Amino acid sequence: MTAAPVETGPKSSSERGALARARLLRGLLPAMSLVLVLLAIAWLNPRAISYFGFSLMLNLAVPIALATIAQMFVIAGNELDLSIGTFVGFVGCVTATWLKDTPLVGVLILLGSIGVYALLGALIHLRNLPSIVVTLGMSFVWQGLAILILPKPGGKAPDWLLSLMAFKPPLVPFPIIAALLIAAVVYFGLMRTSYGVILRGSGGNAAVLERAGWSLLKTKIVLFALAGLFGVLSGMALIGITTSADANIGNGYTLLSIAGVILGGGEFVGGRVSPIGAVIGALTLALAASPLLTFMHIPPDWQVAANGAILIIVLAARVLISRRER
Amino acid sequence: MASLRLLLAKPWIWSFIGALLVWLATITFTGGYGGGGMITAALSLAVFTVIVGVGQMFVITLGPGNVDLSLPANIGLASAVAMKVMDGNDSMIAVGLLAALACGMAIGAANYLLIWALRIPPIIATLSASFIIQSIDISYGRGLQIKPPPGFASFTNWQILGIPVLAILTVLFSIGAAIALQRMIYGRSVLAIGQNIRAAWLAGVNVGRIRFLTYTLSGALGGLDGALLAGYFRGANVDIGNEYLLASIAVVVIGGTSVAGGKANVPGVWGAALFLVLLLTMLNTFGVSAGVRLLLTGLIIVGVITAAGGQTALR
């Protein structure tokens, strides 16, 4: 047995090539679904592919993307946040009332709500609680608070927020710039910094991290606080667009944000998430949700169904491509 | 004393204790007035949560990521199907119930088909499916104003000595479900899959069939629930099942079933359902506003789960 290199040779290198290709394609899938939806829109209504068209169609993409990122942080730690939708609604109500009338109190409330998220992370870790139930309970809490703040639709967004969300940069529509910015910042923070590795590692193999001397309490708190932070940003962005608030305004965001993370290539367990994918997933959902359907002349009765169908089609395409790899 | 300690070690006991405390708080507030009627009402309403809760319990027990989000849409569609088939006619009650069951089973089977064929997480599969079912319901049930057959409506409200008959039947059904869970191949297989799906396959469990059966069962129970709800509330409605998404998950987990899978608990579903219903009754009795009611409900759910503690860590 003369120095026969073990586990090298053609087999393993070709295998690794295949795995790398598979991972690359998996990474490209979210982008491909977005392109697909864009192509469909371009085909149905070429005029929509313009500065103005995108500004209009992606109107709600920014808050959805922010909520999706919030959900992604929670999923990165193997938890699930079923309260993000009502939390966004709560933030919206605070933004349209306190933040406009008494900014200082508004800021304190919002910071406090991020603190509540951090506490939830600590509670879930320390008591080893199922996050689904805790956040399920919290979804009632946020909704209750929202109704107490704003019993019926109303309020008004602060002017600075309105002008920010109505910003019209040259050449590229604001929602696209915002989405790129969100994706870039979160990608850098979670995927490239040294503490981002620890955060993702806590979802991958928590026992290993603990043994290496890292505090799992801290990672969970940080992940939940980040979710709270992006939830706050999402609620504010939403009110910046809709100008006034309603206690139920964010309710749909819980399921949208989960769908966005999954469409973006994330997985429920194992710390496998992708910030860029999540933003792309959110954009795909935002586009597929209404503009595409309007162009396709789908009667209102069936718009929800079409939503589901698009989700299924995109996922089916993903499976077809992934399956070929195996 | 030892038996008391044994009883306290059961994960489901806490939900019953909670329900009892809430009931005591309410009748203290009312000065003992209406305590019995409150239990009757709670039993009648809890039945609907228990039926879907048991289905959801089997699904959640299949392991992480398994949850049936299509239940509300399922309940809505099945309620419309049942009312349309019964068409206010007492002779069609059985046919209508069967139609609702079949509708639910078809939805459950379709859910599993999506999970299996697309290999997507059940959360997303049932979510996508629920969008489609919701549309079908909106389109099918548009302007549906059919009242349930009088015989069916009175059946769902029938009481013997203040105990709803439906509740008695549901208790019997729960006992059956508990036996199926612990003593039948089906239940053992569900528990095995929930703990370790790969190990279950390698130990000879027919994973695909068990998962299919579980989603179909959950769908069927959703369908049945829809028909019963339509009977109880005198008519079908697209939104009739909305509150059962959160409720079905909440009763499963408050009842002591592990969201990590592989550990389930039927009595706890009853305790948790009674607890939630009584909690709402209590807050209504106290006359608090909607916002406060939601806030307190949420805080109490979080409080209960914190007090009951999490699952003991594996290993």
Add this chain to the structure above:
Amino acid sequence: MPNADIVRLDGAEKHSGAANMDIIRLDGAEKHFGAVRALAGVDFHVGSGECVGLVGHNGAGKSTLMHMVAGTLIPESGQIAVRSRVEDNYSVPRAQQLGIRCVFQELSLCPNLSVAENTRINHPALRGLGWRRKAADLITAKLDEIFPDHSISAADIASDLSIGKRQMVEVARAFTVTQDPLELVILDEPTSSLDAHTAGQLLAFVRRFVAGGKSCILISHVLGEVLGNADRIVVMRDGKVVASDAAKAFDRDRLVTTMGGAEAREKIAAEIAIQKPETGPLRVRARPARQQDGNELVAHAGEIIGLAGLAGHGQTDLLLAIFAAAAARAKTGIEVTAPVALVAGDRQSDGIFPQWSIAQNIGIRSLARLRNGLLISPQREAELADFWQKKIGIRTPDMNNNIFSLSGGNQQKVLFARALGSDAKIVLMDDPMRGVDIGTKLEVYDLVREEAGRGRTFLWYTTETEELDNCHHIYVFKNGRIVAKLGRDELTEEKIIQSSFGDAA
């Protein structure tokens, strides 16, 4: 307390002068897990420049002791001293600071992170700008040093690597140095997923490392590795140290006797040789998916068939294909004529149901037979469990205890009981003896031969050549294909290595 067993020979201490001091010393370390006493007052020390071999059966307390050295477990009584300084608040970060590292038996990489990122987890100093480059360079350099032809990239995601490569990364990571010193590395079964070539590279590196004045604790069930590489060998049994002596003072037989192992393995060879089965009816005929020539695996009733070759060359894949073919009853080109059961090698991911009792873990494969009418009979389930507890020697006071109350070797016995207690006529074994102590092994070998004598067929993938002694025929695998079929009498280690490395297609 069988104190009479204790053989302590202090002549084992190195006498290389006054400069020699203990890196770590534990005195009277004690630990209980529930009612189980894992460590009963153990004294243990490692000198600098010393490689200590630690052997003992599963459940003897080796892992518990090593967790204490690494700081992950705190002894209930007794004290720990590092470099003669008593550590009162010993912990993982403290051990790290003092230069004590551990490669644990459970694979401890984050599967979702890259090799470089996994390195960063163990090095708080890898931060700030350019940390990714630094981490990649650090781990690549160490991999190059230990496994010159490793072909692992720092950007590879851990879950994409084979189990052997993951183990290589873990070992290499333990030897990387940033701000904290490196004095002592604990290697707990470091070669369990490595093939002979890489294992050799690792052991050679360990010798270089120790020669450089550093220390190492080597735990291995491959006694040859310990005898050939350790300076001193510590033998543990029942939570106690029963011998500590220079490696030269031991030979294989003395080690096995001290560990309390059963008779030597020549007996097996003799037994299997006389037990030549008549050819029974065909049980399995299967051809690996990548096989291009006419080679195929054929197994008859009563045969024990070995699947050999380097780790990860398609043996497990073929076993799983046979299992799937039996489960699906589909025509896949694989012929299986009887019910199949599988004994998993990776207990945690492929075998154990963590919430269940020992009895339930055994019964799951036989539920249909345990029924009384529609319901599973608890009584029959208990009978099945008790029968196998006696037959296979599962060491527990109560079969209704949780499966994790058992030591690793006993958990593996439960998996054997599950398969052998079922109606399966064909038993597939996926390297089930990985990391199992020799006493358990010998018991299981006997059982396998006995069951084969009753007409059961065994397909046995193993990475340990010694185990092939139990087989009637051996198929050698390479790159997903069968490259050789050897009869019992042709079986030699050289022959297998030759086939595994050769270019034969």
